[in-house]
Amino acid sequence: MNSSKINKIHLYNTLTRKKEIFTPCEPGVVGLYSCGPTVYNYPHIGNYRAYIFADILKRTLRYGGYQVKHIMNLTDVDDKTIRESQKEGRTLKEFTEFYTEEFLKDIKSLNILEPDKFTKATDYINEMVEIIEKLLKKGHAYKSRDGSIYFDIHTDAEYGKLSGFSIASLKRNADKRLEIDEYDKENAQDFALWKAWDEKDGNVYWDADFGKGLPRTELALVRGRPGWHIECSAMSMANLGEQIDIHTGGVDNIFPHHENEMAQSEGATGKKFVKYWLHNEWVLVDHKKMAKSEKNFYILKDLLDKNIDPVVYRFWLLMAHYRTRINFVWEALLGAEIALKRLYGLYSELGAEVGKVSKAYQHKFKEFIGDDLDTPRALTVLWDVLKDETVSNADKKATVLDFDKVFGLGFVNSEKNKREEKIPEEISKLVVERDQARQNKDFQKSDELRKQINSLGYEVKDTPLGAEGF
Ligand code: AMP
Numbered sequence: 001m002n003s004s005k006i007n008k009i010h011l012y013n014t015l016t017r018k019k020e021i022f023t024p025c026e027p028g029v030v031g032l033y034s035c036g037p038t039v040y041n042y043p044h045i046g047n048y049r050a051y052i053f054a055d056i057l058k059r060t061l062r063y064g065g066y067q068v069k070h071i072m073n074l075t076d077v078d079d080k081t082i083r084e085s086q087k088e089g090r091t092l093k094e095f096t097e098f099y100t101e102e103f104l105k106d107i108k109s110l111n112i113l114e115p116d117k118f119t120k121a122t123d124y125i126n127e128m129v130e131i132i133e134k135l136l137k138k139g140h141a142y143k144s145r146d147g148s149i150y151f152d153i154h155t156d157a158e159y160g161k162l163s164g165f166s167i168a169s170l171k172r173n174a175d176k177r178l179e180i181d182e183y184d185k186e187n188a189q190d191f192a193l194w195k196a197w198d199e200k201d202g203n204v205y206w207d208a209d210f211g212k213g214l215p216r217t218e219l220a221l222v223r224g225r226p227g228w229h230i231e232c233s234a235m236s237m238a239n240l241g242e243q244i245d246i247h248t249g250g251v252d253n254i255f256p257h258h259e260n261e262m263a264q265s266e267g268a269t270g271k272k273f274v275k276y277w278l279h280n281e282w283v284l285v286d287h288k289k290m291a292k293s294e295k296n297f298y299i300l301k302d303l304l305d306k307n308i309d310p311v312v313y314r315f316w317l318l319m320a321h322y323r324t325r326i327n328f329v330w331e332a333l334l335g336a337e338i339a340l341k342r343l344y345g346l347y348s349e350l351g352a353e354v355g356k357v358s359k360a361y362q363h364k365f366k367e368f369i370g371d372d373l374d375t376p377r378a379l380t381v382l383w384d385v386l387k388d389e390t391v392s393n394a395d396k397k398a399t400v401l402d403f404d405k406v407f408g409l410g411f412v413n414s415e416k417n418k419r420e421e422k423i424p425e426e427i428s429k430l431v432v433e434r435d436q437a438r439q440n441k442d443f444q445k446s447d448e449l450r451k452q453i454n455s456l457g458y459e460v461k462d463t464p465l466g467a468e469g470f
């Protein structure tokens with residue numbers, strides 16, 4: 001039996017808007033689908049929050065005793081991929097394969113475990129066509145004048161149940177359809193399942209035969225390409241079945257992407273598509289969402305250029321709950337770097353022997369991580385066990401390695417665990433500042449500084465000659 005089994009894992013379900021006890025469709029086995037990147041550029045570090053969150057979720061489920069099948073898609077055909085590949089004069093395949101490789105390197109450096117399978121949208125065109133045929137047959141979809149096929153949201157009485165969007169106020173307006181995959185909350189309308197070819201698409205098209213779905217009077221063959229939402233429905237159903245346990249993405253995926261995925265999947269199968277919808281909050285910059293369009297983004301290379309290990313970024317994210325927004329500033333990342341090096345340092349002093357996992361600490365860890373993946377509180381347990389003088393070094397080591405199955409901070413990687421002999425400059429500065437505050441009898445400030453030093457993994461010992469960080 002798995003000794004780290006967690007009795008109850010609570011997860012916040014966007015669909016029901018509450019934390020629920022997780023129970024998969026099939027006992028012990030979890031089908032997990034994560035919306036992956038559009039491979040047209042380097043993802044920014046905000047995007048990586050979505051994949052690190054999915055990784056922590058998967059690791060927690062595995063740690064908790066479940067067998068997890070994880071699928072992540074790679075969107076390799078849409079407006080952006082077509083446009084950018086044309087600009088570079090490369091075929092869509094060449095272009096998207098390059099960015100797929102870059103993505104794989106990035107996730108490795110972030111200690112993200114690869115999904116069991118990456119699915120490329122272009123490998124699932126037939127499955128998409130089949131779903132669209134079913135929707136046509138059932139009257140949920142229609143063909144427009146230019147040949148594109150749309151989902152009629154008015155045929156879905158429950159449309160809006162995920163995002164809370166109400167279609168009651170919307171008037172049917174067939175002429176105001178959008179031509180792109182992206183649109184905002186204000187623009188809820190029938191969405192494209194299949195887009196008829198136009199010259200902007202160049203040589204990117206498939207000749208799809210919707211013969212089984214369309215009345216015989218209509219032309220069944222439509223040269224075109226899929227809409228974005230149908231890609232995820234097809235890939236998740238093909239690999240995980242018509243009903244999946246957990247679907248993840250960032251909060252900006254809730255509407256329209258996930259709302260539409262759900263509408264078309266449930267419209268086609270008549271079954272509940274996803275049991276638990278989980279979404280991570282944003283990484284912000286200057287309190288605005290980090291986004292390519294805002295030009296306020298960083299990529300992993302920006303970290304590497306500053307000699308910051310991507311795992312530091314992972315650690316920084318884990319210090320916040322995945323459902324809270326976090327504001328990215330370099331100082332915060334440098335603080336995380338100091339704290340992580342401190343952890344590696346403490347770990348490296350434990351010696352070679354691996355003892356037994358501390359049950360008491362493991363109990364606390366499971367309680368926190370099982371409470372909707374509360375990584376900030378779970379990290380406090382890691383610090384506590386490392387500092388507990390009643391636990392042997394060998395047992396500490398076993399406990400840290402056990403927790404790291406979920407954190408993925410790479411404690412086993414000995415290269416990283418070299419002791420930082422010197423007290424980092426930032427800590428020394430804080431210690432001096434605190435000393436000054438104490439001398440000025442500003443105990444509130446000195447207390448705040450002590451807390452700040454502690455949060456970076458150091459403690460101050462007051463000696464007759466002043467304070468000393470260690
Ligand atoms: P995209 O490539 O835009 O589809 O985004 C890929 C993933 O990153 C999606 O799950 C988004 O919801 C997520 N995402 C995008 N921007 C951010 C951000 N600033 N912070 C956190 N997640 C984000």
Ligand code: ZN
Pocket residue numbers: 034035036232257
């Ligand atoms: Zn998706």
